[in-house]
Amino acid sequence: MKERSVIIIFFILSNAIAQQNLIPFVKPIIGTEKMGHTYPGVTVPFGAVQLSPDTDTLSYEKNGKYNKDIYRYCSGYKYEDKTIVGFSHTHFNGTGHSDLGDFLIMPTQGKLQLNPGVASNTKSGYRSAFSHANEVSEAGYYKVKLDDDDIIAEMTASTRVGMHQYTFNKADESHIILDLISGIYTYDDKNVWTFVRVINDTLVTGYRQTNGWARTRTVYFAMSFSKPFAKYGQEKSSIKNVYKGFWRKFDETNNFPEIAGEKIRMYFDFNTLAGEKLKIKFALSSVSQDNALENMRAEIKDWDFERVKANAQNLWNEELNKINIEASEDTKINFYTALYHTFINPTTYTDINGEYRGLDQNTHVAKSFVNYSTFSLWDTYRSLHPLFNLIQPSRNSDMVSSMLAHYNQSTLHMLPIWSHYSNDNWCMSGYHSVSVIADAIIKNTYRGDPNEALNACVTTANRRNYQGIGDYIDAGFIPSEKSAVSISNTLEYAYDDWCIAQLAKKLNRQDVYDTFMKRSNNWQNNFNPVNQFMQAKMADGSFKADFNPLATHDQGFIEGNSWNYSFFVPHNPMELVEKMGGKDKFAKRLDTLFSMHLPDEFFAETEDITREGIIGGYVHGNEPAHHVPYLYNWTKQPWKTQEQVRKIMNMQYKPTPDGLGGNDDCGQMSAWYIFSALGFYPVAPGSNEYAIGSPSVNKATINLENGKSFTISVKNQRVKNVYIQKMVLNGKPLLRYFINYDEIINGGELIFILGDKPKKNVN
């Protein structure tokens, strides 16, 4: 593809690095079609607000029943849809479970309709038809034309404030709907309580409590309009519901400023001229309405939409410039969109004054760190946090501090498993906080007390009544009778335990090291030497019958079959290679994985991905095998890693709305891409090593927080030149398929010389 010319704007920043304008390469729309579960709206890096269109949430049309279809709407937006319900302020990036979607705003004109209506007939409610032709989705800026009433919707954001700009092309009575019922979740009755105060004719504050994926969750808001509304009100049904027939002394449907109830929909009416712009600032807080207001006033002081947009895009440029690359247009789009997606979750969870709501539902002050929320750790420990540890070490340190704050607030005395908004939902297997913590401390980027951190890891790993940990400690495996995901847990605990051991070693805690190194071998207990697969074990020590390495269900796994999970010993591939019969046999198994056919019946058990999300039997759309393509480095055939990772980059990452073959999972899919595009990957976070792959860029400069930079220079980059011929590190040949953290962090240059033929070994 011929490179299009792009306008490069240079910014001179305080740190004197000339920044490129990378905004043109970020396409937030990538992944919004099919299974990516990304959203096209606006946020700033790690922003607390994610303001984005919801094309549906389906909760509207159901009645308190489990709603399977909502899975498609984890991020609120499906590219395939033809209507927009409104714009809500909180969204996950790429999750496979749903929640959030708070505070839906929708502009309409003409007859007031407070129900969202149905997609098949937008006139039935406040929703509107739209088309992608009239849609602009950039980092920090989103624009769409709402066809029904010919309204241009634009939005941007600061960290804690979303800013809306609605242009009403027709003169009419205009409405802003604030739907406080709308939300994203599997059940439509997650609302627990809603409270709204109309303070004056431009300012509204309130909060909403929900019982969704997060069990006890409250989000506070402050909303300000750029011009006074003429009148406002709420749906009648909500009043009747709250007061249970009691007579109160006001007409609460019209201009009544003290609103509360379980299900509230409000409207604000404005008289607008043709072409008039109405702007809204919408701030969030986890602590209080006061804090939301303080956040608003601190972050967006005026009504200059363009300035707020420019600020948002400057913030993005600052972060995206952490890595400057030279590459083909498509690769640049893939790369910077991936980098954009890695910088969304976890999200800022402290208010501007440092306060945040803890797991204990008390208000805490984050002293000397920013508290972050939304830790999809089963996904992100693999390469998102390792990426942060390289290019966002300060933020990663704060994320570790956030995990330890969670631990200190936990009556269970556990680090987060899958946490968001002051709750843990304990989703997926393992206790992977320990991987992130160990990696940060081992690489000297964590600024807190490492011994306190180690204690938290050990205590978490000894929580006997959580997910078979007691059995795992006692027997070395989890009996299949007791758990549907016995192997996933055992394998992941074993890796996590190795991380704890590495951390203990660093801190000279020999006793802890010994205990956890021993535990880290527990993966061997699920390894069946007869078939050389990971296989579920019964309480009596026998392997479970009816073994099928292609099946996920009833085999002891989650989001992966034995073919994928059998390679899950990231901390000790050498030993695994031995167990599987040596390097040649092991390489052959990898070949089979990447070339086999996964029959439809077993593909159906592989959640969250499209057919394009798999390569042979290798499931890239899910995470358990993300390190597997790099395992050829432990055989005599490292060039097959180079071949596979280039193939995966080509097949699984495309600059199109359907460009992601599986859930982005809070940036893990994207982080895999960033590492792989740079030419190396952290197979075992917690170790010092990155396995070498095959870079897809022509050149990349990693601008490190310590002021140094590490450059990857690629010679002979062509589509077919996926094989490494030679590597030169700081002027000296690199004669191994690994590079160390220190070699990167101290700055320097790694030159890859590529060719179209495998080179058996660079040694």
Place this chain on the structure above:
Amino acid sequence: MKERSVIIIFFILSNAIAQQNLIPFVKPIIGTEKMGHTYPGVTVPFGAVQLSPDTDTLSYEKNGKYNKDIYRYCSGYKYEDKTIVGFSHTHFNGTGHSDLGDFLIMPTQGKLQLNPGVASNTKSGYRSAFSHANEVSEAGYYKVKLDDDDIIAEMTASTRVGMHQYTFNKADESHIILDLISGIYTYDDKNVWTFVRVINDTLVTGYRQTNGWARTRTVYFAMSFSKPFAKYGQEKSSIKNVYKGFWRKFDETNNFPEIAGEKIRMYFDFNTLAGEKLKIKFALSSVSQDNALENMRAEIKDWDFERVKANAQNLWNEELNKINIEASEDTKINFYTALYHTFINPTTYTDINGEYRGLDQNTHVAKSFVNYSTFSLWDTYRSLHPLFNLIQPSRNSDMVSSMLAHYNQSTLHMLPIWSHYSNDNWCMSGYHSVSVIADAIIKNTYRGDPNEALNACVTTANRRNYQGIGDYIDAGFIPSEKSAVSISNTLEYAYDDWCIAQLAKKLNRQDVYDTFMKRSNNWQNNFNPVNQFMQAKMADGSFKADFNPLATHDQGFIEGNSWNYSFFVPHNPMELVEKMGGKDKFAKRLDTLFSMHLPDEFFAETEDITREGIIGGYVHGNEPAHHVPYLYNWTKQPWKTQEQVRKIMNMQYKPTPDGLGGNDDCGQMSAWYIFSALGFYPVAPGSNEYAIGSPSVNKATINLENGKSFTISVKNQRVKNVYIQKMVLNGKPLLRYFINYDEIINGGELIFILGDKPKKNVN
């Protein structure tokens, strides 16, 4: 009656006043039978915790339906009942509407039962039979034997912490039930959300949100046990309800420390020996669990139940000694029990660190005042706050500050009408905050900014869309077509407006004075000169047909008929006397009121009182006519005031459980008694005058906050000697039936010389 000897213990306090032990004269059980709606449990003066037995709340046995019977359980306890459900931590004193009843604790032994069961069969649940023979109810101390399991329950309190002491007479597995569903309200589904953390084996914190009379109400708690529990858990049904079928990763019924849901019942199990005492500290906060814990740690540092009890009773003695009286045993019991009941509401609503939850649901810090909650102002402006203004001026000033904080947090820009726990329920008519505020400023006891206060009064009085205020301003009355309580509102607004005028005069705000003096005459618009009754008026200015002065319903009144309300011009009785045909005719009307018979059909419309709560047609059990007995002072027959008030004191206040003829209404009934027993009464709070009645004490010394004291000495006090023969103020004959605030506050002595024959005039 021969006086029983009582042990008088003298305390030497820092202010060097020798205090009497007045605890023996306080019988909290008075008013718990029939209509008093008092509670027998423990609180300290104006305490945030009111820990008291609930004999029923009936919400258990209903299903989300309106439950008329709950009215009997406004305070949770009915003397008539034979069973106790448990002990909850918040109660109103004497209200006619229900709410609160938070955090019910019940000790049991043997088989665990988590449902309360029914009164007819205590074995059906955790409730227990009890008998009054085994019950001790004192100021600051309550004790009862729970018959079912032979458990002695004792309790005491500090301001924000309740302390329980349970003696298990049998060795067994003992349970402490924490029922977080139980509550007092008209509907049984007021629970919105509940959150509990079991921090360790002696400490639990959490909160409960309710949607009851207070719409959005959250109470936080911290609970500590004197010994570790062996195990704990919650009802299974609540878990299913919360997770809606989702699989979570713990067995949450047993020893799971992170509990939340809409309806939670918990148990804590202890192995106890025969005779073992288990103690519980239970602290409340309106702000957070952290604050509840801080309150607990600050107020009760150890497990010395006897010391906490002694502290509580010392606090009571300190307050009760504000007035020392000599009187008959029964009068002392009536007097000090009434004084006790006046010192319960409003309740402290700031935490130990000064924080409280505002009407806006934000956390505020009360700078330089204690924030109070539970303002039953339609009742208490009449004589409770005037009493405070004399003997609790500092607290009354803080109460005014609390009202102004409420105003500042109100998006409606209104002072409280009937407020509790960060909510206004707008119960009853008028805007009587202004009376309390005016009275405090006019008497120079309010320490805040008086002009800010006046502005708040004026703004409230101009809230046109509240309860006919717009019509009242425009037409001078509220059309009967638009309101069922048009006259009550008009009459009460007129009095309130006079208060605002008096305040304006004090602050030299002539414009405000003129406006509101004019408004204060609006009572005349409902006065029908033909029948000389207050009568509802139609929008066209004609009087409403079908007038019946005995009826309350459909006549434009609330809690009173025209016979009672026609006397409601407390700020201008002189003019009313004129309108009603002069002093003789007016006195005759009063005679008729006190001697007439109220037929059953109209008595039935008189809410909240027993037959004993009325005298003739005068309804003492409700408040609108509380000033009426004193109106003879505006005729030529002041001795009839003396006769009537002595009769009312005798008939309406008895030292027995059924001793109150109507709801105590947050102390208003009791405050009427205190003033009347001392021999004077504030007919028009906001004026400087108190009308003279006939004291029931032999002697009374009011120990004023300014260090001075005012003594009432009564000569010839006998049952029949109700008539004043002579009064001597500071050595000089008092030749009028009024005494001024300044005469009291500057200290001195008023001697009443009584006799058994009316003396037509002391002049």
